[in-house]
Amino acid sequence: MSSATALPAPIPLSKIEQELGQQVREAQGAGEEPVQRVRMSNLVVYCDDEARATEIAAQVPEIVAVHPARVLLLIGDPSGPDGPVTATTSVCCHRLRADRQACSEVVTLRAGGSAVETLHFAARSLVIGDLPMNLWWAGKEPPGLAGTLLYNLAENAQQIIYDSIGWVDPAHGVSTTAAWLEHAERTTASRWRVASDLNWRRLKYWRRLLSQALDPGSAPGAAEAVSVVVVEHGPHAVVQAWELISWLAQQLDWSVQTGKVQPNVEIDWDFASPTRPVRVRVRRLESGPPWIHLVRLESQLSDKPAALNVLRESEERLSITLEGVPSEPRTMTIPPQSPAELVGRQLSDRERDPVFRDSMAVARLLAETLFSY
Amino acid sequence: MALENPVPGGGARPPQPCVLVIFGGDGHLSWSKLLPAVYNLNVDGVLPSHFAVVCFGLPSTEAGTKAADPDAYLRDRAKDGIQRFSRQPLNPGHWEDFARSLFFVPGSFGDAAAYEKLKARLKTVEAQFGIPGSRVYYLAVPPGLVAASVSHLRDAGLVSGPDEQRAFSRVIVEKPIGRDLKSAREVIQNVAAAFAEGQTYRIDHYLGKETVQNLLVLRFANSIFEPLWNQKYIDHVQITVAEEEGISNFDEDGKMTSSRVGYYEGVGALRDMVQNHMLQVLCIVAMEPPHSLEPDVVRDAKVNVLHCLRPMRPGTIKENVVRAQYIEGYEHGRRVKGYRHEVRQYFEEFVKKPIPPESVHSATETYVALRAFVDNWRWAGVPFYLRTGKRLPKRASEVAIQFKEVPQVLFNANPETPLEPTVLTLRVQPEEGLAMRLVSKLPGPKVRFYPVKMEFNYISAFGRSSPEAYERLILDVMAGDATNFMRADAVETAWKFVVPILEYWERERARDLPEYQCGTWGPIEADRLIERDGRTWRTL
Numbered sequence: 001m002s003s004a005t006a007l008p009a010p011i012p013l014s015k016i017e018q019e020l021g022q023q024v025r026e027a028q029g030a031g032e033e034p035v036q037r038v039r040m041s042n043l044v045v046y047c048d049d050e051a052r053a054t055e056i057a058a059q060v061p062e063i064v065a066v067h068p069a070r071v072l073l074l075i076g077d078p079s080g081p082d083g084p085v086t087a088t089t090s091v092c093c094h095r096l097r098a099d100r101q102a103c104s105e106v107v108t109l110r111a112g113g114s115a116v117e118t119l120h121f122a123a124r125s126l127v128i129g130d131l132p133m134n135l136w137w138a139g140k141e142p143p144g145l146a147g148t149l150l151y152n153l154a155e156n157a158q159q160i161i162y163d164s165i166g167w168v169d170p171a172h173g174v175s176t177t178a179a180w181l182e183h184a185e186r187t188t189a190s191r192w193r194v195a196s197d198l199n200w201r202r203l204k205y206w207r208r209l210l211s212q213a214l215d216p217g218s219a220p221g222a223a224e225a226v227s228v229v230v231v232e233h234g235p236h237a238v239v240q241a242w243e244l245i246s247w248l249a250q251q252l253d254w255s256v257q258t259g260k261v262q263p264n265v266e267i268d269w270d271f272a273s274p275t276r277p278v279r280v281r282v283r284r285l286e287s288g289p290p291w292i293h294l295v296r297l298e299s300q301l302s303d304k305p306a307a308l309n310v311l312r313e314s315e316e317r318l319s320i321t322l323e324g325v326p327s328e329p330r331t332m333t334i335p336p337q338s339p340a341e342l343v344g345r346q347l348s349d350r351e352r353d354p355v356f357r358d359s360m361a362v363a364r365l366l367a368e369t370l371f372s373y
Numbered sequence: 374m375a376l377e378n379p380v381p382g383g384g385a386r387p388p389q390p391c392v393l394v395i396f397g398g399d400g401h402l403s404w405s406k407l408l409p410a411v412y413n414l415n416v417d418g419v420l421p422s423h424f425a426v427v428c429f430g431l432p433s434t435e436a437g438t439k440a441a442d443p444d445a446y447l448r449d450r451a452k453d454g455i456q457r458f459s460r461q462p463l464n465p466g467h468w469e470d471f472a473r474s475l476f477f478v479p480g481s482f483g484d485a486a487a488y489e490k491l492k493a494r495l496k497t498v499e500a501q502f503g504i505p506g507s508r509v510y511y512l513a514v515p516p517g518l519v520a521a522s523v524s525h526l527r528d529a530g531l532v533s534g535p536d537e538q539r540a541f542s543r544v545i546v547e548k549p550i551g552r553d554l555k556s557a558r559e560v561i562q563n564v565a566a567a568f569a570e571g572q573t574y575r576i577d578h579y580l581g582k583e584t585v586q587n588l589l590v591l592r593f594a595n596s597i598f599e600p601l602w603n604q605k606y607i608d609h610v611q612i613t614v615a616e617e618e619g620i621s622n623f624d625e626d627g628k629m630t631s632s633r634v635g636y637y638e639g640v641g642a643l644r645d646m647v648q649n650h651m652l653q654v655l656c657i658v659a660m661e662p663p664h665s666l667e668p669d670v671v672r673d674a675k676v677n678v679l680h681c682l683r684p685m686r687p688g689t690i691k692e693n694v695v696r697a698q699y700i701e702g703y704e705h706g707r708r709v710k711g712y713r714h715e716v717r718q719y720f721e722e723f724v725k726k727p728i729p730p731e732s733v734h735s736a737t738e739t740y741v742a743l744r745a746f747v748d749n750w751r752w753a754g755v756p757f758y759l760r761t762g763k764r765l766p767k768r769a770s771e772v773a774i775q776f777k778e779v780p781q782v783l784f785n786a787n788p789e790t791p792l793e794p795t796v797l798t799l800r801v802q803p804e805e806g807l808a809m810r811l812v813s814k815l816p817g818p819k820v821r822f823y824p825v826k827m828e829f830n831y832i833s834a835f836g837r838s839s840p841e842a843y844e845r846l847i848l849d850v851m852a853g854d855a856t857n858f859m860r861a862d863a864v865e866t867a868w869k870f871v872v873p874i875l876e877y878w879e880r881e882r883a884r885d886l887p888e889y890q891c892g893t894w895g896p897i898e899a900d901r902l903i904e905r906d907g908r909t910w911r912t913l
Contacts, residue, residue, distance in 0.1 A: 085706030348823060
């Protein structure tokens with residue numbers, strides 16, 4: 001069980017380490033062993049909204065329970081008044097055994113106006129050397145549109161995590177972010193970096209189930225014969241659906257022909273597969289959780305028309321059924337996908353994902369068809 | 374609590390009864406470092422039973438100038454310094470005991486009569502404390518006053534012969550020892566006119582740091598490191614001394630409250646940090662195992678490293694050395710001024726003197742990064758990257774030994790996810806300790822890797838703060854152990870390495886002076902210096 005201490009009063013930035021040390025000492029109970037500071041990495045989080053900051057601060061104990069880290073929560077208010085960067089500190093402790101606790105340190109930095117652009121200076125002095133640095137970009141703008149602030153914050157980051165859920169302008173978000181991704185990941189002899197979208201992580205089990213359903217071993221010819229795809233998603237989940245379609249298109253070698261969009265209603269794309277045209281409809285449901293609810297694939301099985309329905313049955317389960325064929329649905333369990341859980345797991349997952357990179361290149365092409373429309 | 378020196382010498386030879394005579398005795402170094410250090414030695418019970426401190430010099434504060442009772446003034450000043458800077462809090466019982474042995478003799482370093490006063494007072498104090506005429510003179514004075522101080526000491530008959538064991542005289546000389554090879558030789562000769570080499574202790578407080586001391590123990594008391602400590606297994610070494618502070622301090626309104634511009638301008642980071650601290654640390658990292666721990670055997674081993682440093686030639690300096698100067702930036706969320714602005718403000722407002730023409734567009738470097746090679750069998754081809762700077766993001770000094778990569782098979786076969794190399798880090802400050810970065814498997818069914826850090830921290834491991842470097846070194850001088858002090862030949866050899874760089878810069882002046890913002894890790898040119906070799910500076 002984790003707990004975060006109450007938010008203390010602001011302290012000078014020069015006193016942060018001292019204050020953290022004091023808080024760690026104070027966390028030690030009578031007769032207990034000294035509290036152990038645990039950190040696998042530095043997690044720098046940037047957000048530009050106080051409400052969002054409150055949400056993230058509440059998620060921190062859960063994140064560090066999955067992946068202990070020194071957390072630097074940077075809250076910028078670019079439209080706010082200029083003023084010095086202020087700091088507060090806290091420690092998140094969890095019990096390892098009856099007389100022993102481990103803690104992660106949390107430093108919250110706030111800046112308004114032009115001081116936002118100086119947050120990276122403060123962050124630079126607070127990261128712990130020799131530990132991987134992860135940047136969680138939780139700003140309103142997609143990373144592709146974030147500009148110099150993200151560039152500066154990501155200076156030494158080995159992983160940049162962002163979440164495309166709820167992007168206001170999905171087409172621009174996807175397009176600019178796909179372009180940004182090409183530059184964000186760079187390799188030299190000894191420095192490398194990955195960029196990760198939490199939405200891509202959410203799709204992991206969809207991708208796995210669809211791969212299994214279209215596997216030539218179990219459904220010969222089904223993948224090549226897909227002709228219609230319908231995706232239904234809840235509000236804020238359009239980019240998730242977009243990334244899923246991009247992945248399908250990339251995997252099945254479809255090339256996009258045209259696209260059109262009815263904002264907040266439906267996006268249609270026409271593709272050419274090696275064997276036939278493919279029509280894709282991505283429909284937004286008026287309500288419901290922000291995830292993909294259904295993927296319907298029209299294809300052929302044993303030379304007969306067939307439709308596969310992959311359904312999000314609940315928060316924890318996906319199921320797949322063959323339309324018109326009475327049988328028990330095949331299911332797949334989805335581990336918890338709270339934002340904290342996703343971030344916590346992503347922090348340890350630092351391998352480049354070439355499938356994601358290639359899918360995002362397709363996603364960018366899909367966006368371009370909508371701009372021309 | 375015993376202050377044990379892991380290097381025999383400091384621990385093996387007990388400190389001998391003596392008077393510690395501090396020149397510049399109420400000045401900044403004495404107030405903030407030396408008197409607190411001696412107080413801590415007193416609290417730890419490691420000072421000789423017959424011991425006293427006599428401070429000498431013109432008072433550096435207004436209160437000191439007006440003081441009717443100089444001893445009382447000094448005790449107040451010392452108490453204030455201990456309360457502010459001491460490793461251990463001021464304990465009233467210990468303080469009373471310590472204060473009884475503190476004395477102040479006001480006088481000018483250039484005034485022969487003042488030395489007669491000092492001599493008379495020393496005799497009184499020695500009689501009072503039963504000290505057999507042994508004295509340690511700590512010259513905490515600007516370099517320009519060293520020659521006058523030692524010659525007056527000699528002329529006043531305050532220096533005993535080098536073979537005198539019972540009533541010995543030893544002198545501690547602070548850096549800088551000169552500003553180039555010629556002036557260093559002058560300083561050495563001036564001191565040598567009064568004190569023999571065996572009586573001279575050139576202090577470099579970095580050598581008294583626990584971690585620096587531990588380097589020898591780590592290398593030669595553990596069986597796992599020394600077999601790997603060579604070019605076969607080590608990819609490169611990085612030595613970093615990063616300082617958060619600049620040259621001057623300012624109040625909230627931007628008014629300069631203190632400044633070292635007077636010292637630093639025209640000196641720069643190469644002379645201030647590299648020529649002494651960093652090269653000395655490099656020597657300990659790279660030295661061959663000495664056959665004994667006798668001071669001169671260890672010092673021979675260290676100076677041999679300096680002899681093996683590949684000389685910097687005009688044609689190679691540009692590719693191996695980067696200097697830079699800080700410009701306006703941020704520190705702890707506050708905007709801070711650039712170096713040239715500080716220089717201007719120092720002259721115009723702080724000392725109210727015309728700014729010297731050469732300082733108008735000062736070319737003094739506040740940052741240096743360099744790549745050095747130790748051309749011997751052990752280190753052939755292994756680069757030593759050194760960097761130091763002011764107004765960097767944090768105060769952090771360390772030595773990092775980066776081992777060679779494992780072959781690119783098995784776990785390191787995927788170029789998309791290269792394994793982080795194994796690194797042994799010796800942290801000199803702020804928290805002394807060492808750490809080893811290794812690659813570990815993440816728990817779970819998949820084979821995934823993650824770098825983990827095994828840390829040893831002095832305070833966590835031993836439950837108390839390490840003695841300050843000055844404590845150990847002062848004690849070493851009282852014990853007559855010169856292991857951790859620079860011998861004249863080491864000083865000269867270190868200058869021989871850096872002088873070609875200084876001369877090259879002098880020719881280039883400001884033509885090739887990159888800038889870096891305060892609060893960054895230095896100029897892009899420094900990144901390029903190391904990236905050309907396919908490596909990067911460590912993130913501290």
